[in-house]
Amino acid sequence: MIELNIPYQDVLFTTLNVIFMAWPLLLISPLQRRKGILPGMVIMWIVLAIVRIILAFNPRPSLILIPEPLNTTLFLSAGAVLFVVLILASLTRRRRA
Secondary structure, three states: OOOOOOHHHHHHHHHHHHHOOHHHHHHHHHHHOOOOHHHHHHHHHHHHHHHHHHHHOOOOOOOOOOOOOOHHHHHHHHHHHHHHHHHHHHHHHHHOO
């Protein structure tokens, strides 16, 4: 029997790191659809925030395209803007109804 000594933690962190490196592209991916653009972007940001939290426990340095702390600042700012726009959009819909 062949035993594979795969460091699953390394595979997990590497996979999540590759996903998070593309956060700007993933964040705008819901723009391809016509309906539900804003909620889709907020959901994608939440998923990416969970990935970022998991990556905080990575013992190795992360691969990033945008240098830190600019990467984190841009990511958190994008989330704040998305949530503000979502709240304003829901308030606007309530006033029209």
